[in-house]
Amino acid sequence: MFFDEEVSGQIKERFSEMVHPVKLVVFSQALQHPESEEVKRLVEELGTLDPRVIVEAKNFIIDATQAKDLGVTRIPAVAILRAGVDGGADKDYGVRFFGLPMQYDFGVLIDGIIDVSKGESGLDPATIEALASLTTPVHLQVFSTPT
């Protein structure tokens, strides 16, 4: 268990902000990357805290096609998708987390889940308007450490 009762309660409280179900597709591979199994277990435990957090655990080797489709080139990795409802397709906003989501980064992962669930950026309208003018893809990478 990663979360004691107090932390579980805090996470549940955050998840109460969710609007749409979210699918967390976690990629791991026990033999080559034992640490990735830790992330898998953590994400699976998150899925027990709210029925709207749907977890799909994938093997990075066996499920290589899905990894490629989701742009997952390394593990551990979590793709945060807005889950499709009533048989609809999942919505992929291109939000990913790579590595061990501990300490500060754990909060970031939770924030990402909430934001994807809402499907609203919360950005300034002028920023949204400017981003709507983009015609070429832009990839953002934010590097952090657990401290």
Added chain:
Amino acid sequence: MRLAYRFAIASDKITADGVEVTGFPDLARRYRVSSVPKTVVGETAEFVGAQPESALLQHVLDVATPSSLS
């Protein structure tokens, strides 16, 4: 990192990776990550530390439309 995620949610053209870099020393070397948080925009722009929404937007627009720099 959350701001990058929000940019991705706002635009289908943007993808956002949060990377806990200690497990990926190759990325730390490639992007010269010595201080965090470090944000890399495309492959050409980068900054260290938190920046306001307007600053990240400008980086994104500069990378997406490099001619605007001239």
